[in-house]
Amino acid sequence: MDFKRSDFPEGFTFGAATAAYQIEGHKFGGAGSTHWDTFAATPGNVVRAEDGALACDHYHRYPEDLDLLKDAGLDAYRFSTSWARVMPDGRTPNAEGLDFYDRLVDAMLERGLKPFQTLYHWELPSTLADKGGWANRDTCEFFGDFTDVITDRIGDRVAAIATINEPWCVAFLSHFLGHHAPGLRDLRATARAMHHIMLAHGTALERLRAKGMQNCGIVLNFDHTTPADDTPEAAAAASLQDAIFNRWFIEAAAKGAYPKEVLAGFEPHMPTGWQDDMDLISQPMDWLGVNYYTRHRVLHDPDSAWPHLTSVKGDLPTTQMGWEIYPSGLHHFLTRLSRDYVGDLPLYVTENGMAWDDTVENGSVYDPERTSFVSDHMLATKRAIADGANVQGFFYWSLLDNYEWAFGYEKRFGIVHVDFETLKRTPKASYHALKAAIAR
Ligand code: IFM
Secondary structure, X not given: OOOOHHXXXXXXXXXXXXXXXXXXXXXXOOOOOEHHHHHHOOOOOOHHHOOOOXXXXXXXXXXXXXXXXXXXXXXXXXXXXXXXXXXXXXXXXXXXXXXXXXXXXXXXXXOOOEEXXXXXXXXXXXXXXXXXXXXXXXXXXXXXXXXXXXXXXXXXXXXXXXXXXXXXXXXXXXXXOOOOOOOOOOHHHHHHHHHHHHHHHHHHHXXXXXXXXXXXXXXXXXXEEEEOOOOHHHHHHHHHHHHHHHHHHHHHHHHOOOOHHHHHHHXXXXXXXXXHHHHHHOOOOOEEEEEEEEXXXXXEOOOOOOOOEEEEOOOOOEOOOOOEOOOHXXXXXXXXXXXXXXXXXXXXXXXXXXXXXXXXXXXXXXXXXXXXXXXXXXXXXXXXXXXXXXXXXXXXXXXEOOOOHHHOOOOOOOOEEEOOOOOOXXXXXXXXXXXXXXXX
């Protein structure tokens, strides 16, 4: 890697990230069904109809996984606490689930790893999904109750808490594009989910503050968007896509307002009285998490429904996901967020990484593409810091190969390879390269 720990400010946090449903094995420990279980069980939604029932069996193998983080010299572990494990029906606490997170956090602390908790990384209990999920306002209050229960148990030991991971995926990808659970393509449900997920953030933040919790934030994903040609129509299309994907959530959280051009599409479908929630949604936070993977080039498409957009394939090298590799986009968002939205508020790169079709050969995994990817994005982060962004940490996505949602187990993002037959873990060459870089 072309960077070293000492290139970054004193105290900069290096970590790796995962999420509960993607690694734990949801059939263990009394966890309830999530909307991903039901979505995956519906033919056509997920590659080979795979689900997170076993995943990486982190539920039992977490000591080995935490040892891998520690042995890499990482400072922190970003994980999520599954709502459906803690409250299988979304409302009733499950002692076994709470005990699991208790053990997990203690095991992190024993290894000197800082626990960075995410409250919602998409493990919505099916009972609540059946009542409308994020299209139903009640889900926000129930999420607040879940926040109370899990915080009462582990809040004394976590280093940082994020309310929601990637609200764009929770709302737009899942209710408008239909690619993630619940798999809807419904503008009315989308408008409601776009607002309710931010209301859930505000509700959780209020509950956390009532308990005196510090170091609370939200994790947003950002996608670099450019017009695919020089026409004014393409420029307008790129600007609208940027407003939906990149501005809706940060403007709600940082300014208490939604972008007007997006509201023009959603307004008839927004829940009544949504304006009254904006103060709760825009309470001060302690940090902002930035997930960044790729860029998109877009055009206006008059033949499609609102927002009349289409993506055009770019010419940069791509990952196993087909995502273009564009490290400058990370610099763009880190500096833009500081300049336009959050000023000096600490930023963390909470996810960045790439999938590749990795294989184990003679006991090793050779993945130079990933090593370059991480190196280039770390250098983009370093440039953003030099340009004034207050970036305080970087988490690679992901520690382990895992359940990549609608793609099942096919896409491998880990710095540690997982054989999904035997569950054997094999650190990849990129793991060793990262370890060497942060030791320097
Ligand atoms: O695997 C996901 C993760 O759950 C959320 N952010 C993007 C990752 C890669 O698609």
